[in-house]
Amino acid sequence: MSQSPIDSYVMEMNRSLSGPRRLKADLLLEARDSLDDAAEAYREAGYHHTEADSMALADFGTVPEVAPAYQRELALAQARRTARWFVVLMAAQMFLADESWQSTGAWSDRDPAPLYLVFTRFWDYSQLIFVIVAVGALFTFGLGVRYVSAPWRFARVTGMVTLSVLGLKALASAVFLMATPHLASGMVSSISLTRPGSLLTLVGLAIWVLPNWYVAISAVRCIAISTARRLGTTDLSRRRSAL
Amino acid sequence: MTGSYFLDDIDREVLAVLERGPLYGYLIMEALRLRLGVEFHLPTGGLFPVLRRLERLGYIRSAWVTVENRERRTYELTEVGHQARSL
Numbered sequence: 001m002s003q004s005p006i007d008s009y010v011m012e013m014n015r016s017l018s019g020p021r022r023l024k025a026d027l028l029l030e031a032r033d034s035l036d037d038a039a040e041a042y043r044e045a046g047y048h049h050t051e052a053d054s055m056a057l058a059d060f061g062t063v064p065e066v067a068p069a070y071q072r073e074l075a076l077a078q079a080r081r082t083a084r085w086f087v088v089l090m091a092a093q094m095f096l097a098d099e100s101w102q103s104t105g106a107w108s109d110r111d112p113a114p115l116y117l118v119f120t121r122f123w124d125y126s127q128l129i130f131v132i133v134a135v136g137a138l139f140t141f142g143l144g145v146r147y148v149s150a151p152w153r154f155a156r157v158t159g160m161v162t163l164s165v166l167g168l169k170a171l172a173s174a175v176f177l178m179a180t181p182h183l184a185s186g187m188v189s190s191i192s193l194t195r196p197g198s199l200l201t202l203v204g205l206a207i208w209v210l211p212n213w214y215v216a217i218s219a220v221r222c223i224a225i226s227t228a229r230r231l232g233t234t235d236l237s238r239r240r241s242a243l
Numbered sequence: 244m245t246g247s248y249f250l251d252d253i254d255r256e257v258l259a260v261l262e263r264g265p266l267y268g269y270l271i272m273e274a275l276r277l278r279l280g281v282e283f284h285l286p287t288g289g290l291f292p293v294l295r296r297l298e299r300l301g302y303i304r305s306a307w308v309t310v311e312n313r314e315r316r317t318y319e320l321t322e323v324g325h326q327a328r329s330l
Binding site (some may be wrong): 026027030031033034037038041059060061065066069070072073076145146149 | 249267268269272286287288289290291292293295296299300301313315316
């Protein structure tokens with residue numbers, strides 16, 4: 001069975017849009033419904049099936065013309081998702097990390113070096129700043145959309161900042177791991193096939209590391225789908241300003 | 244908060260059309276064409292991102308409703324949308 005022009009159009013839209021799956025499906029479904037309604041109205045007005053489809057598509061606009069406006073909504077949703085999970089991740093791990101250097105047991109018989117304390121204090125404050133920045137981003141893409149005229153402009157920056165902070169976080173974790181006596185070696189030695197606690201250690205590590213990967217993937221998607229080429233410039237706005 | 248931030252001409256026209264009651268995309272477009280005539284240049288595909296934006300801003304809300312035996316996303320004004328209309 002051959003595809004109708006409307007089927008081909010919706011498939012082309014599907015290929016040209018990227019972003020959260022559910023929102024994209026919802027947008028495409030609504031576009032499809034509208035095209036079907038328009039084609040049906042033209043058929044009822046006496047036009048031939050093929051002609052009615054073509055006229056409905058002409059009214060709807062070409063894919064290069066309308067896709068950027070759809071992509072902006074998708075970029076915004078992806079940025080909101082990235083910012084939301086970034087806030088949750090940073091807040092949770094900041095809370096968990098607060099006492100972690102003391103709870104390692106590495107300092108039970110001696111005091112940490114002053115530089116070590118400076119580093120942990122510096123990292124505590126940095127994490128707090130990251131959480132504040134992430135809350136700011138979340139506001140921009142949530143309630144703040146009323147106060148920001150084109151919030152999708154910040155979607156790409158959100159992805160880049162998130163990735164940069166995650167990189168810094170990985171670096172700080174590596175420094176912490178190396179600077180804390182016996183921490184890395186203790187973790188390695190606690191993972192053994194013969195030790196029943198190994199599984200718990202591995203699950204704990206996964207809980208610590210996997211959310212970082214999830215947020216990093218969301219940030220990469222945010223960057224990829226928010227390019228200037230995808231979001232367009234002023235094509236529809238020009239037509240809108242004609243009002 | 245009355246919420247009249249960043250409403251452009253087409254946003255206001257959409258709110259005006261929805262003031263009469265809930266409508267789905269195709270009918271909103273037809274109502275805009277009737278209302279604005281030859282001055283109206285927005286392609287139908289450009290309407291749906293406008294509707295999403297207005298929904299995101301809290302001026303309208305949407306729900307899937309069965310109309311003429313078909314599920315359609317139907318839009319209506321919120322309290323904020325009504326307030327914006329009365330400004």
